Amino acid sequence: MMVATVVILARSRNLFAVVVLGGIYSFLMATVLVALDAVDVAMTEAAVGAGVSTVLLLGALHLCKAEEAKPAHRPWLPLAVAVGTGAVLVYGTLGLPAFSDPEAPIHTHVAPRYLNEALKETSVPNVVTAVLASYRGYDTLGETTVVFTAGAGVIALLRRRKKKDKADAEKAAS
Amino acid sequence: MSLAGHFSYWVTIFLMVAGLFILISRGNLIKKLVGLGIFQTSVYLLYIAPGKLIGGTAPILADNFTVYSNPLPHVLILTAIVVGVATLALGLALTVRIRETYGSIEEDEILAADLVDDAPAAEEKR
Numbered sequence: 001m002m003v004a005t006v007v008i009l010a011r012s013r014n015l016f017a018v019v020v021l022g023g024i025y026s027f028l029m030a031t032v033l034v035a036l037d038a039v040d041v042a043m044t045e046a047a048v049g050a051g052v053s054t055v056l057l058l059g060a061l062h063l064c065k066a067e068e069a070k071p072a073h074r075p076w077l078p079l080a081v082a083v084g085t086g087a088v089l090v091y092g093t094l095g096l097p098a099f100s101d102p103e104a105p106i107h108t109h110v111a112p113r114y115l116n117e118a119l120k121e122t123s124v125p126n127v128v129t130a131v132l133a134s135y136r137g138y139d140t141l142g143e144t145t146v147v148f149t150a151g152a153g154v155i156a157l158l159r160r161r162k163k164k165d166k167a168d169a170e171k172a173a174s
Numbered sequence: 175m176s177l178a179g180h181f182s183y184w185v186t187i188f189l190m191v192a193g194l195f196i197l198i199s200r201g202n203l204i205k206k207l208v209g210l211g212i213f214q215t216s217v218y219l220l221y222i223a224p225g226k227l228i229g230g231t232a233p234i235l236a237d238n239f240t241v242y243s244n245p246l247p248h249v250l251i252l253t254a255i256v257v258g259v260a261t262l263a264l265g266l267a268l269t270v271r272i273r274e275t276y277g278s279i280e281e282d283e284i285l286a287a288d289l290v291d292d293a294p295a296a297e298e299k300r
Contacts, residue, residue, distance in 0.1 A: 018204075025212065026215070029218070036225075038248045039234075040248055041218065048258075049255065052259055056259075056266055057204065057262075059266070060266040060270055064270065065279065078198040082191045082192075086191035094180070096180070099182045100227055101179070106244055107227065127245040128233055132249045146256075150260035151263070153264050158267055
């Protein structure tokens with residue numbers, strides 16, 4: 001179903017449909033993440049990916065044109081590049097451990113330490129929260145910095161316009 | 175090595191390649207940003223899928239469970255989602271600005287407008 005959504009998304013030229021399909025895609029991704037036991041991530045994806053992103057995209061659509069122009073040339077070269085990259089990546093996966101292999105390095109390296117010690121050290125039963133807020137607290141601080149910078153950037157970009165509009169209006173009035 | 179064992183990687187790769195294709199083949203800037211979003215979600219899958227253990231449960235500690243999925247990728251991806259939406263917001267703000275300056279969000283038309291703008295300046299230089 002996700003694959004179908006993505007294929008329609010790539011072909012559709014109506015940007016409104018693209019944005020709505022993007023929201024559907026995010027919700028499907030959230031369900032897949034629940035199936036993969038990543039409940040915290042799924043919740044964030046449903047709220048941020050399907051909620052906030054869709055609202056942002058719709059807001060931008062409101063300010064822009066909602067129809068994509070017809071592509072000037074057939075997309076053979078990008079298709080070839082994409083398929084080539086995919087083939088190389090599929091070849092690369094053959095060396096990776098199989099899905100849900102308990103002996104895979106990802107499950108034997110640091111994960112057991114977090115799972116065994118997190119409750120004793122932080123007394124938070126949700127290990128994801130414990131790692132996010134306690135062990136990797138600086139990481140989360142850096143993340144908030146990124147969000148702050150992005151917000152400041154958006155304000156800087158969109159505020160100049162209002163000032164310019166005012167200047168234009170004054171010029172027109174005088 | 176079994177085919178089923180690597181299926182999750184292949185779904186991830188398909189999504190990644192689809193995002194890449196949208197990103198490089200479409201001229202519309204908003205469509206490009208949606209493609210970038212698909213590319214990003216494929217990276218979420220790339221991280222989360224290997225952390226899953228069949229028979230395991232979500233990493234919230236309780237007495238009646240012993241097998242948990244790996245919590246570390248979940249944490250990293252939580253950060254990635256938030257950073258992703260920040261990037262998206264900044265990209266859309268840039269798109270809106272470009273639309274105001276050039277009156278278009280199609281890559282071809284913007285490039286054409288740039289060429290028209292540059293032509294008289296180059297003439298003067300000579």
